[in-house]
Amino acid sequence: MAETAALERELQARRDELRARIAQLAKPAERGAELGFGKRIGDGTTEAVSRLTDIGVGGSLEVSEARVTRALAKLAEGSYGRCDMCGEPIAPARLAAAPDSILCIGCAQRAV
Numbered sequence: 001m002a003e004t005a006a007l008e009r010e011l012q013a014r015r016d017e018l019r020a021r022i023a024q025l026a027k028p029a030e031r032g033a034e035l036g037f038g039k040r041i042g043d044g045t046t047e048a049v050s051r052l053t054d055i056g057v058g059g060s061l062e063v064s065e066a067r068v069t070r071a072l073a074k075l076a077e078g079s080y081g082r083c084d085m086c087g088e089p090i091a092p093a094r095l096a097a098a099p100d101s102i103l104c105i106g107c108a109q110r111a112v
């Protein structure tokens, strides 16, 4: 299936991008050194909020990375396009919109 190779490349590119972003976020924050350097209180608050947001993003990036990795494994084992939980086919429209889908819509909603 020629489509599989293209899909695999797309998923691998996506995984590489996610890993690069995770690595970037995991770097030790050097912002701490800037704190207290003539900044107003408001700036500090913004800083704290954006750091919290980064942590949140980091978590979901890791979840996304794990999902893309699983989708690639499914491609390799031939179960791609089938739900990991119930084994039913995943709707083609869902796969087209999110090629890293590993659950059908019903299971994805129950899994939340």
Ligand SMILES: [Zn+2]
Pocket (backbone or CB within 6 Å): 083, 084, 085, 086, 087, 088, 103, 104, 105, 106, 107, 108
């Ligand atoms: Zn399912």
